[in-house]
Amino acid sequence: MGRWEPDARDRLVRAALDLFSEQGYENTAVAQIAERAGLTKSTYFRHFRDKREVLFGGQDEILELLAGGIAGAPASAGALVAVEAALVAIAVTFTEERRANGPRRLAVIASNDELRERDALKMTGFAAAMVDALKRRGVSELGAEVAAELGVLALRRAYSRWLEAGGDFAEVARRALEEVSATAAALERAE
């Protein structure tokens, strides 16, 4: 307890997904997750605030990367190019470990209303972080909101495509955003 566990976080996530899949999210306690991972409950709580956060870890890092990607886009870039930079910036977090856990993680979230709500708010948080960063670049409120919503939709589509087929997340996300924004423009023309 208190000692450095280099892969504690990953072990906790894997143990949690094992237990949630075996016996259900509701029937699993934090103490069991820690035990399965060969760690203590207090180690668990150094990494995750509560039981459900083991499914949503790393969100703060993603928020920072999204905002940083937008802030770091060339000054001449329009809102969609800045959103593309945000999606490319978060690619570092889409590791093989994360891909391996993805399908079970999605299945657990889908099984529980509280988790689905938490996941929906996570997406809202991603959109809000992009809206703020875009407005700081001088993008209008409406332009920022539209670009951020298209970005979140592209991110969701890229995530499921990447879970299925793998590959470089940055490239998958770029293609998804291109499809989404071209579709948005075509809808307007078709109206």
Added chain:
Amino acid sequence: MGRWEPDARDRLVRAALDLFSEQGYENTAVAQIAERAGLTKSTYFRHFRDKREVLFGGQDEILELLAGGIAGAPASAGALVAVEAALVAIAVTFTEERRANGPRRLAVIASNDELRERDALKMTGFAAAMVDALKRRGVSELGAEVAAELGVLALRRAYSRWLEAGGDFAEVARRALEEVSATAAALERAE
């Protein structure tokens, strides 16, 4: 108890908002809401599943109206025109009573994480209902997702504008969707 209370639902919503504003959402029990409304707890539970649902009532009706609006749009209508029909269809639920309660309702939701999550999932549910209805019209999966996200963004913008300035919700929503879709097309051109 058990007798017909014609305005029970509105009274419960008003009593809940009074109590949540006075003493906080967390510190209010369903029994208190019922008492303040001059009704019984079992009347409360005939109208709302739990404490927080008093803030999210009418969602099923809105889902049905959204889907019905899209299904009822002219066969020749594109995806955005069908989404416009969905937003116009829900205008009947935006009553003066709802407008009067709106600002306090939003303040309570913003004060509590669990309520913000519930609200985010509500928006996800609106988008999913529109996606399904659009796909049944033959709109592609991607086209349906983009049109539905733009529709939800327009709905959120219309709701806050309508709370501030009132007016015919259908008209406010139409204008909001027009702005949102024109902005989406302009972003693509500016890329």
